[in-house]
Amino acid sequence: MMLASTANDLFWMARYVERAESIARTLSAAGRISAIPQVSGEETNEWSSALAAAAQLNAFMETGREPTEKEVFDYLAFDESNPSSIKSCLTQARHNARSVRPALTTETWEAINTAYLDFRKYEKAGHSLRAHQEFLRWVLDVSLRVSGTAFRNMLRDERYWFSRLGFYIERADNTARIMDVKYHVLLPEHSEVGGSLDYYQWSSILRSVSALTAYHWVYRQALKPWLIADLLILREEMPRSLASCYQNITTFLDEMARAYGKQGPAQRAARTTHSRLRNTRTEDVFQKGLHEFLTEFLADNNKLGAVIAEQYNLA
Amino acid sequence: MGKAAFDEMNGFGGEHRAAYRQLQAWLEDTPVELLEQRRLEAEALFRRFGITFAVYGQKDAEERLIPFDLIPRVLTASEWKILEDGLTQRVQAINALIIDLYGKGEILKAGIVPEELIFANEAFRPEMIGVEVPGGVPVPIAGIDIVRVDAEKFYVLEDNARTPSGVSYMLDNREATHLLFPDLMARSKVRPVERYPDELLAVLESLAPRSASSEPTIAVLTPGSYNSAFYEHSFLADKLGVELVEGRDLFVRDDVVYMRTTQGPKRVDVIYRRVDDDFLDPLAFRPDSMLGVPGLFSSYRAGNVTLANAVGTGIADDKAIYSYMPEIVKFYTGEEPMLHNVPTYRCREEEALKYVLDHLPELVVKEVHGSGGYGMLVGPASTKKQIAEFEKKLKSDPDNFIAQPTLALSTCPAFVDGEIAPRHVDLRPFVLTGSKGTRIVPGGLTRVAMKAGSLVVNSSQGGGTKDTWVVED
Numbered sequence: 001m002m003l004a005s006t007a008n009d010l011f012w013m014a015r016y017v018e019r020a021e022s023i024a025r026t027l028s029a030a031g032r033i034s035a036i037p038q039v040s041g042e043e044t045n046e047w048s049s050a051l052a053a054a055a056q057l058n059a060f061m062e063t064g065r066e067p068t069e070k071e072v073f074d075y076l077a078f079d080e081s082n083p084s085s086i087k088s089c090l091t092q093a094r095h096n097a098r099s100v101r102p103a104l105t106t107e108t109w110e111a112i113n114t115a116y117l118d119f120r121k122y123e124k125a126g127h128s129l130r131a132h133q134e135f136l137r138w139v140l141d142v143s144l145r146v147s148g149t150a151f152r153n154m155l156r157d158e159r160y161w162f163s164r165l166g167f168y169i170e171r172a173d174n175t176a177r178i179m180d181v182k183y184h185v186l187l188p189e190h191s192e193v194g195g196s197l198d199y200y201q202w203s204s205i206l207r208s209v210s211a212l213t214a215y216h217w218v219y220r221q222a223l224k225p226w227l228i229a230d231l232l233i234l235r236e237e238m239p240r241s242l243a244s245c246y247q248n249i250t251t252f253l254d255e256m257a258r259a260y261g262k263q264g265p266a267q268r269a270a271r272t273t274h275s276r277l278r279n280t281r282t283e284d285v286f287q288k289g290l291h292e293f294l295t296e297f298l299a300d301n302n303k304l305g306a307v308i309a310e311q312y313n314l315a
Numbered sequence: 316m317g318k319a320a321f322d323e324m325n326g327f328g329g330e331h332r333a334a335y336r337q338l339q340a341w342l343e344d345t346p347v348e349l350l351e352q353r354r355l356e357a358e359a360l361f362r363r364f365g366i367t368f369a370v371y372g373q374k375d376a377e378e379r380l381i382p383f384d385l386i387p388r389v390l391t392a393s394e395w396k397i398l399e400d401g402l403t404q405r406v407q408a409i410n411a412l413i414i415d416l417y418g419k420g421e422i423l424k425a426g427i428v429p430e431e432l433i434f435a436n437e438a439f440r441p442e443m444i445g446v447e448v449p450g451g452v453p454v455p456i457a458g459i460d461i462v463r464v465d466a467e468k469f470y471v472l473e474d475n476a477r478t479p480s481g482v483s484y485m486l487d488n489r490e491a492t493h494l495l496f497p498d499l500m501a502r503s504k505v506r507p508v509e510r511y512p513d514e515l516l517a518v519l520e521s522l523a524p525r526s527a528s529s530e531p532t533i534a535v536l537t538p539g540s541y542n543s544a545f546y547e548h549s550f551l552a553d554k555l556g557v558e559l560v561e562g563r564d565l566f567v568r569d570d571v572v573y574m575r576t577t578q579g580p581k582r583v584d585v586i587y588r589r590v591d592d593d594f595l596d597p598l599a600f601r602p603d604s605m606l607g608v609p610g611l612f613s614s615y616r617a618g619n620v621t622l623a624n625a626v627g628t629g630i631a632d633d634k635a636i637y638s639y640m641p642e643i644v645k646f647y648t649g650e651e652p653m654l655h656n657v658p659t660y661r662c663r664e665e666e667a668l669k670y671v672l673d674h675l676p677e678l679v680v681k682e683v684h685g686s687g688g689y690g691m692l693v694g695p696a697s698t699k700k701q702i703a704e705f706e707k708k709l710k711s712d713p714d715n716f717i718a719q720p721t722l723a724l725s726t727c728p729a730f731v732d733g734e735i736a737p738r739h740v741d742l743r744p745f746v747l748t749g750s751k752g753t754r755i756v757p758g759g760l761t762r763v764a765m766k767a768g769s770l771v772v773n774s775s776q777g778g779g780t781k782d783t784w785v786v787e788d
Contacts, residue, residue, distance in 0.1 A: 001576050001577070001578055001581060002558075002576060002577050003558050003559075003560060003564055003574060003575065003576055003577075004564070004575045004576055004577050005560075005561070005563070005564050005575070006558070007577045095540065098365065098540050098545075098549070099539075099540045099549075100559075101365070101549045101553065102549055102552045102553035102559055106364075109364075109365065110363050110364070113363060113364075113365045114363055117362060117363075158577060162577075260577075260578055312577040312578075313575055313576070313577060313579070314577075
């Protein structure tokens with residue numbers, strides 16, 4: 001038994017930290033690809049893609065700013081008016097954490113609180129490439145510390161499960177979004193493989209989810225767009241894949257159902273999505289259309305969050 | 316400030332008081348550079364733990380640290396015995412007073428406390444008349460502010476029977492001393508305070524309503540994370556191992572209080588509430604309260620939930636009532652009060668008012684309902700203009716004020732701006748009363764005025780805190 005509001009805070013705390021990490025990885029990948037000379041000459045804007053991956057393109061455009069590196073970085077990292085900026089995410093995570101402090105271990109609380117206190121330092125560091133990189137590395141460190149302390153020290157009960165559910169739902173959302181932004185360069189087998197620009201786009205996708213090395217371990221061949229889709233959607237051994245996220249989500253929901261002695265709509269919804277991912281082949285995904293597949297997935301994933309909130313009185 | 320203050324380490328000058336012998340030797344052996352280093356460590360520690368405090372009306376300073384002074388304050392076991400006995404007696408009288416005021420009113424009938432002082436008082440809750448307090452103890456948690464003026468004399472400065480705060484600092488300060496100066500702790504025979512949460516839990520359990528199960532569910536009710544004392548609320552819930560709830564986490568059905576959990580409603584039996592009476596229940600008190608729980612008071616009246624502290628206990632904090640405390644103690648306990656009040660002029664009485672107006676520059680004037688060091692005049696430290704302003708206030712609303720002589724509060728060595736210097740202190744021990752009697756953890760919160768000569772120790776006004784030791788004689 002736990003307070004519903006505590007469960008809600010734990011769920012969102014984990015989501016916000018994971019979101020901060022995703023944005024940091026997206027910014028990092030965008031910085032990388034836009035620094036490659038042969039790409040920057042062509043008609044592409046990695047910074048708009050970064051905004052799209054963070055689901056912030058429209059909101060950014062409404063501010064009337066130009067999607068340059070400086071503006072986008074500032075908007076996604078430091079802008080308080082953007083509810084999904086890294087700063088907003090970490091502030092919100094800390095607010096959630098502070099509200100439920102007794103439910104956290106000291107280490108997890110300190111990881112989040114210290115991040116909040118140290119943020120100012122990075123805000124003032126200015127807009128050099130090096131300052132950006134240092135900041136992004138720090139965000140990844142923060143996320144690692146928060147997850148790591150939870151993994152190592154938290155009691156395996158509903159507190160842990162709710163925070164992991166938030167974490168995996170957010171992660172699945174991010175992975176699907178990053179792919180969806182680039183779905184036009186992810187083409188089925190047998191289609192003509194593009195030029196060097198596409199190659200960098202592919203590696204950028206993998207970098208955004210830190211899967212470049214994993215790709216080579218799994219496939220032992222050069223980057224192929226359909227294999228990238230396979231890795232990030234269907235491979236359970238790939239921790240950021242949709243399949244892996246749903247394997248975890250079903251596990252944690254099942255643990256909760258066992259502890260509470262009751263299965264419900266959340267368990268059923270998660271299991272449905274999970275088995276769909278298990279029974280799908282890459283060809284099926286492309287046949288349906290990658291974009292359509294991802295759109296449907298994002299809607300289901302979003303809905304699962306609402307179903308969990310409903311079933312466990314979180315709202 | 317005229318009169319020299321009693322220093323708890325050096326007396327009135329030059330002597331070395333036995334209680335401080337060991338600490339003094341340690342201070343002499345410890346270079347100030349080390350102290351400064353430890354002070355910075357302590358600050359980092361408090362910040363990292365999030366032991367912060369919000370000051371009302373200061374937006375940019377949303378979360379501040381209360382300065383922690385490194386040098387512990389020392390009381391001997393025999394000094395503590397005096398306080399312990401006196402506090403127990405006083406808090407028992409306060410509990411009897413609250414029950415009587417909302418019950419038979421015997422103290423009023425006996426003419427000991429004037430009726431109009433009670434019935435016209437904002438802190439008096441007519442809604443409580445005739446209500447049998449669930450658990451039977453209206454003030455399970457009291458914080459009594461004590462000041463010291465010489466080797467023997469302790470005075471009670473203020474009674475806090477509403478929602479005394481600061482106990483988390485008592486515990487955190489001790490923890491900090493353990494971390495910063497383990498060797499010093501190891502060789503000093505300091506009585507532990509760590510069992511406070513267990514004592515508190517036992518008290519709260521003992522006061523569960525009759526209709527509760529044998530394992531009552533307890534919760535700490537906080538106004539929320541924006542409240543200045545939120546850290547303490549979350550600290551207490553954590554240490555007690557109970558849920559920390561806000562108003563929105565609770566609801567009332569058929570006069571029973573429930574909390575909303577992931578598995579549906581769960582009954583709550585005892586609420587350690589850190590929300591003021593006014594905001595507890597919009598149906599019974601302020602209708603605009605967003606912090607409260609509609610129906611809570613009705614459930615309380617029905618005897619289905621215990622509130623700690625009870626509704627309406629703030630009447631005992633009133634400084635005009637305070638002035639009658641010696642008589643109140645005598646009335647309920649049949650004994651002479653062991654702890655003395657500071658001599659107090661009730662400005663509502665004509666003669667007293669005249670004296671006060673004639674002697675403003677040497678007196679401390681306080682609002683009867685005031686707390687936190689606000690709305691107060693410290694005569695000797697005030698400008699002519701401030702005194703003139705207060706004179707006007709006094710004349711237009713004398714009932715609202717009491718006055719006391721400016722006490723030379725004792726000082727203790729403090730580490731400020733890189734040196735050790737005496738600073739004025741007070742002491743707030745926390746007095747717990749359950750169905751099985753009164754318990755006091757040996758120690759309390761020592762508040763210290765960080766500015767030289769200042770007598771204002773309130774954290775809202777820049778005061779700091781100290782670890783407080785009770786050591787074996």
